[in-house]
Amino acid sequence: MVNAVLKNSLFVILLFVGSTLWAQKKSDQLQAEQNKLEKKLSTTKSLLDKVKKGTESSLNELKLIENQVKNRELLVRNFDNQIRSAELTISSKGEQIKELESRLIRLKEQYKKLLIYAYKHRNKSAKMMFVFSSSNYFEAVKRTSYLKRLSEIQQKQFKVILQNEKTIHKEISTIKKEKEHKKVLLDEKIVEKKEIEKDKTNKQLALEKLRKDENSLLSDLKExxxxxxxxxxxxxxxxxxxxxxxxxxxxxxxxxxAALASKTTTTSTTPSKTTTTTAPSKEVVFTDTKENIxxxxxxxxxxxxxxxxxxxxxxxxxxxxxxxxxxxxxxxxxxxxxxxxxxxxxxxxxxxxxxxxxxxxxxxxxxxxxxxxxxxxxxxxxxxxxxxxxxxxxxxxxxxxxxxxxxxxxxxxxxxxxxxxxxxxxxxxxxxxxxx
Known part of the structure; x- marks a missing residue:
């Protein structure tokens, strides 16, 4: 029974570690996507700054602003996904901690019983008496094996308790980090939403300026x-x-x-006549070189x-x-x-x-x-x-x-x-x- 609980506890710990790794992989993917979007935004902003140095609005400026708005909206969506992921991680970790704490209580209770038993049979003479009081040799072997197994279970139980405690502390640390990460994302999301509104206002202003000269735009477009x-x-x-x-x-x-091949002939020499046979011409098939393929x-x-x-x-x-x-x-x-x-x-x-x-x-x-x-x-x-x-x-x-x-x-x-x-x-x- 004790052994089954130990195995189950180890399985649960491995399961929690696996789910943590999967959550980390998902988080890394979202972070990589965020980095790409931020790089695009930085490039577009740099180009926009150069365009704005001119006195007139241009189609390039309008297109770059549209790109800026689109990328900011994608970034906000990415923040939403990361926040949702963080919330799921926090919720999942909370449940895992409860499960681990519950198992930890049971493990400690079992370990307590083992310690009490070990204390009662702590001297060597008691163990020897337990073995020597066997009715036959086979029973004595079984009792010796039982005492040895009991000692091993004790040690394993202690290790599992330590593992559970370590896992709980790690999960609590993860929750704290996720909460901090979530707060940062929420703040960044608010900033990006404000920037989107600014970009949309700039887009509207550029649009109005360009529409004033529609005839020129049509002429440029034709050219x-x-x-x-x-x-x-x-x-x-x-x-x-x-x-x-x-x-x-x-x-x-x-x-x-083909010309070189035609010079190579099959000649039959006789006293009165020489016969020359020319290879028949073949249709040329064009194929690309191996290097190009x-x-x-x-x-x-x-x-x-x-x-x-x-x-x-x-x-x-x-x-x-x-x-x-x-x-x-x-x-x-x-x-x-x-x-x-x-x-x-x-x-x-x-x-x-x-x-x-x-x-x-x-x-x-x-x-x-x-x-x-x-x-x-x-x-x-x-x-x-x-x-x-x-x-x-x-x-x-x-x-x-x-x-x-x-x-x-x-x-x-x-x-x-x-x-x-x-x-x-x-x-x-x-x-x-x-x-x-």
Whole structure:
């Protein structure tokens, strides 16, 4: 009976330790999410401070404020989750402490009985008399084993009592920490809610200023859409030309091999005649090199983990259809993502590859296309370019610097991803590939 209680007590302690570890893991995940959001907020705030140095409100300012509001709301939600988690931990720990204290009382009661028994049979002669008074040898062996087992149980009982007391103190300490953590989160939540209201007020002011010049906005929008169409056309032509050049090169190499093979003949010599047999021509099949296939697979395996094309930035326009921030029922279509970044920020390649094109497009600045197996990454709106066609580049290597926006306080990095599938060029949503 005593042994069963000991085993049960040890199981309960292990169960409590397991639940504590699970709660800690959940808490760590929420903390990591909080750190990411706070980093995003810090970057956006830094960019906003630079924008506000200008005299006029801009679409960039409006988009950054929207990002700020969204990230603050996510942070408040994260605080709510952490507070809820802390409350559950406090409640759970309270129940666990009650259970442990109850078990501790029972263990001490049993231990008390064992001590009383041990005290009554404390001298060696009493133990010897208990053994020697056995009716036969087998009973004497059993009594000796019983005394030995009793001593072991005593020691185990004492250890379990200490473990229970230690666990209780640890759980009480955890509750205190969770309560302190909860208080800090509540205070931070209040601060963030106030900041959200400030950001919303700033957003409204910027919106009102921009709406005063709606005609200018529409004119700018038409010009931007024209530039986007031209960028799209030039990128498509550049990738198609690169594919055609690669195929032409492969064809030439195949023709060379065929010409060499045709010189190798099977000749049968007779007194009157020499017969020459030429190998039949075969259709040339173009395949990518093993190196490029491996690079493409490696690129694929990094989906969702690629570094951003700028070290610091905030996405100001997502891939695909986007509602205009000020003009009602007006939408823009983005073939990649736009990232607001510090003025003239360095642009870096997101993965190992080879530069296949360097273009100069009016309105889009200079453009770099990098090949990663069957994938292509595109970096536009560049002022300077540090690489040339055919150059091998490595992940996070600086390949150029950005043009300054019209307001002159920020720069915008336009980034696209394409895939070549059976000779066709397909656009891909970069947001799914960049690390979040």
């Amino acid at each position: 931007q859409e024209r530039q986007k169409s031209e960028l799209k056309r030039r990128i498509k032509l550049a990738i198609e030309k690169e594919i055609a050049d690669a195929e032409a090169k492969a064809r030439k190499e195949a023709e060379k091999k 491996a690079l493409g697979k490696s690129f694929e395996s990094n989906r969702g983990k690629l570094p951003w094309p700028v070290a610091k930035g905030s996405i100001t326009e997502n891939y695909g259809k986007n509602a205009h921030p000020t003009l009602p029922n007006v939408f823009t279509n983005n073939n990649g993502v736009d990232i607001g970044a510090p003025k003239n920020a360095q642009v870096r390649v997101v993965f190992d590859g080879e530069v296949t094109s360097v273009l100069n497009i009016p309105g889009a600045g200079k453009v770099i296309i990098v090949k990663h197996g069957t994938y292509r990454t595109v970096y536009s709106n560049l002022q300077e370019v540090y690489v040339s066609v055919g150059e091998k580049v490595s992940s996070k290597q600086s390949i150029g610097s950005l043009l300054a926006d019209e307001e002159g306080n920020l720069s915008t990095s336009h980034f696209e991803i394409h895939q070549v599938v059976e000779g066709n060029v397909q656009r891909i949503n970069p947001s799914l590939w960049l690390a979040q």
